[in-house]
Amino acid sequence: MTFVKKYLAWGAGVLALLVALLVALPGSKPRGFDASGFGNLPILEGGRVKPLDSLARNSLLVIHSRQGFRHEGRMVGPDEWMLDVLFRPQVADQQPIFVIDDPEVISLIGAKQTKNRNYFSFADLSTHLEEVQKQATSAQPIPAPKRTRFQSAIVNLFDRVYLYYKLRNTLQLAGSPGLAWELQSLGNPEAGMRHKDLTQLAHFRMLPPTTAANPDAWQSVGQALTAASSGGGLHPGLVPLAKLNAAYATGDAVSFNQALAEMNGVVTTLKPDALGQAGRELVFNRAQPFFVGLSIYFVAFLVLCVSWLYKPELLRPTAYALLLSGAIVHTIGLAARIILQGRPPVTNLYSSAVFVGWGAVILGLIVERMYRKGFGTAVAAAAGFASLIVAQNLGTDGDTMEMMRAVLDSNFWLATHVTTITIGYSGTFLAGAIAIAYALKKHLVAKVDVETDKALVDMAYGIICFALFFSFVGTVLGGIWADQSWGRFWGWDPKENGALLIVLWNAIILHARMAGYVRERGTMVMAIFGNIITALSWFGVNMLGVGLHSYGFMDKAFVALSAFCASQFLLMIICWAPARFWEQKPPTRA
């Protein structure tokens, strides 16, 4: 490789990192309002303090399936949307953000299915709210796995509408003249009812605790108003909040930004570290390291594919450099999550997908360093991309940094058992990915290349050993955790069984190879089957809905999982196909 080519390759990697940095920079101020500064304000929701921006993104993701939408010819971001919902509900109500896919639900709200995706505004839905609520209430008592498609869809719609309804009634009652008016009419006889409504509907608490004695006692606007009208003194945050409200509703950007500075001052006085903490999470939200990472992996994979046809000595190192930058972004994202949450990397299904991908990429990088054939880069980029896509889809249920339920609240076990077992998943998937690469290569490339085949089998074998070690240790550590917290080492709980299946399968592969029952091709077919086992024990058991480990049922994922398993079976057949399908005829010697 010449000097220039080397620099070109690394230049591509650096460029990717620069793009990632660019994404993390703050955007413009819509209509002069410092929406991003407003999104930086800390709130208490879901048991933890976070920036309002996190809530805005997650709520929009739940309601709209995306973190932004196009309305009246321009993009509306999560912070601006949140401002509209909180302070200008009459505007927000007109924005078509509710995505409804189920045709029966669409007909229930008296509309026609026009496109593949159908968007409705709150105003569209408002005339049918009673019917939606009635249907949802009758479906709710049915356990989630037993609901019909319509029932699931209607409950889902109701939950989203209710979330929106609560948001628009958190800082002011929608339809009322606003918070300033509320403060003026504190003593009015009917004000008490409004305060009660505000307290009940509040989705988050925005006013920091006023006494150091009770550091978790954040207040909602309703609670603060109730306290004020019963003579408990006015919370210092209420006045700047009322100013923010009034300025935003009247379109006065200058006063809004001033009031924001005032609000920041109040927060800093009451809760000195909250603003900084929220700010760090805001940067993390904006940077979207996992989305950027998966984009870089995608480019790396494409570049590598091209490298097999064109200029391999330039493009292969370029792909490697890109993979490395993707891994750097991925690692920074993972580290940021660990710091923000104060927890080990894997705390829920979403973060397990992020971590599985990370493990596979790191392993792939190492394999590529050892063998330098491009296959390590290819499978690592593909595995990293695929697992981050899975993570993006798992992260649409709301906050991905949710609080840990009591039984899982143990950093020691999360760091040991959960991390080890997830590395075991990574390894099994990577071995499977290498096997797939092997199978495809055998069919696509006409040239017989015994050396590369052998290298691929060695890679897969080595990684299976690695995966067996981690999945075994992880499983047994899980047993020990169970012994510590539930009183039995092994309870044949579905999740435990799933982990055991991975261990058994990897053990079978190693023994079958040792006894000589399988050779190159057989090992590879078995490695692909490992993908199915791992996917089933990772996601499948959550779909059974039994046992202590079932923290979440996922219905849509079922289709995706079945499709994945089917594709792996197909690849196994391709890999297993008799030699005449994939070997070049020996050249006839004349």
Add this chain to the structure above:
Amino acid sequence: MIKTYASRIWKYTKSLQLTIILLSLLMCLVLFCTLAQVEMGTQGAVNAYMRSFIVWNQPLLMSLPFPGGALVGLLLTINLTGRTLELQRTWSKAGMWLVHSGMVILFAGEFVAGMMQVDTNMSIEVGQTVNYVQSYKSAELAVIDITDPSWDEVYSVPDSLLAKGRPIAIPGTPLTLNVKRFFPNAELTSLLPGAPPSMATAGVGRGVSIAERPLVSADNDMNQTSVFFEPTAGGRSYGTWLTSLAIDTPQSFTHEGRTYLLSMRLRRQYLPFAFTLKQFRHDVYPGTDIPKNFSSLVQVVNPSRNESREVLIYMNQPLRYEGKTFYQASFGKNDTLSILSVVENPGWLLPYVSCVLVSLGLLVHFAIVLRRSLKRRQEQKEG
């Protein structure tokens, strides 16, 4: 002839082929056991698939027989032992030695747990003192002599004995219980006017209509064990009584100045020590219902050891005491009732030992293999 057969069988018993077959069978069993849990509950599925020698009559397998977990486990242990003994006694196989002996210990641990582990629980209300643990499912008929106000004499008859239907003489008392009819599970309803009269001639059972129900095994289902029986003493009958897990009302009769209370209850095991619940805490994350922690502050009083001390039992922090382990499991009654699950498993340490051995063994082995492979690559390069 016989010798060759025996040696052939032994050779097969320790063959790799058998290892692979058994591991595959185990995989199938684990899969079946997992799927069956949806219908049967965890315990039911484990008993049917894992703790049995032959699985049969399972709808999941279309009633076809299949080797059970106990059989596969046993064969695997023999196979493993055979293979371990077969391994070369050299340093290069040290890792494999560790792994396989660790696996034997792990299997032994699961066998011990399957055979000897006893799961019970203890529910205590705040301020209450409890000196027994009770079973999750098995019932017993308690006959309690409550004549002395300061002291109860408890005689209990396990449900398994009631099921045999024979007369049961209660040692230490003049009483004999004649079992009329035993229901492993039943549904009790109020006797409607015009319905056939109850079998009971005394106590609340006279107003109850009873229907037999099939046994349930799902985790949250309870069998309402019930029995009709006739206590006799000194040649005199005291009528036919109905006791059931579904009946809470106290029922009693008096014989020669001694009053006996009759009740069906979950089987109890009395302990030589007692727990008093001083405080129960159920912490949530601020502004949510998400539980953050559960903890029970108990006073352990053990007269035989002259011991009285406070212990805090909370999530991931059980109390190991007198061979039993007490875990914070559940709660109720507006956070005034704490339920501790109690496990007695003499083999609880085995998995820990096994874990260390196998992890170490795998590390050693893979290190050896890696070194060998690197060496070979080096030689290839040089050669």
